[in-house]
Amino acid sequence: MLLECRNINFRYPGNEALLFQELSLVIDTPGFHALFGPSGVGKSSLAKIISGQLTAEQGAVRYHNDGRVLYGYNLERLPGWSSVGRHLERVTPAHHRSLKEALIEAFGLAEVMDRHFSRLSLGQQNRINLLRYLVQDFNALIMDESLANVDEKTREQILLTIKEMFPDALFLYISHNVVEVAAFCRQILVLRGLHKMPRVVTVQGQDRMKGREIDRQGLQQTMLEIMNAA
């Protein structure tokens, strides 16, 4: 077991209805895992419970050896008092300086390092946000729509790079892009509406890696299974 949520009950303050009732899931392996499901079903809320930003009324979240779980999402904004390059320097531990440089190159961000966050495009802002989590020490990173507004080809390059550079980390990738989650993720955890049982259905993904072609028929099959589960 790498990550386990057991019998989670959760409701937002002031709400009578539970958002999660006895929700359980287990992730056994590192790599890319998707959290997929319709808008409003609770993906971000569950991500915040897993990362400790929200507390469940009941139940437990356990991460193997109490590893560090980070949560990044696409609407985060950096303050404007310095360039994005300076911001990244501040959050990067000394032992990850070369990692930071490699990620800046791979994410196509070298030419924006002197600019201020608010002057970047949404896709550039989201890549900077993601990068600032990747340079920290972590065991698991939740990427909540972290590549929104980034073009498809760059997203593909970024996902393949992350998978190659962080083979031992666990990634929980939240996205509405069914083709992408089917192609790149090892498992897709489909979160279903409150009245559906089981609440989470796991579908095996194609887990695409750098230099390995995707099996088109397998991809179609995975997409079908995801849509049937949702």
Ligand SMILES: Nc1ncnc2c1ncn2[C@@H]1O[C@H](COP(=O)(O)OP(=O)(O)OP(=O)(O)O)[C@@H](O)[C@H]1O
């Ligand atoms: N701070 C809050 N207070 C009260 N209710 C909230 C709060 N944040 C979210 N909700 C409600 O909880 C439910 C789940 O929201 P959540 O953002 O987790 O869904 P999601 O699956 O991530 O949606 P999306 O795909 O649209 O981002 C929604 O009905 C939402 O209105």
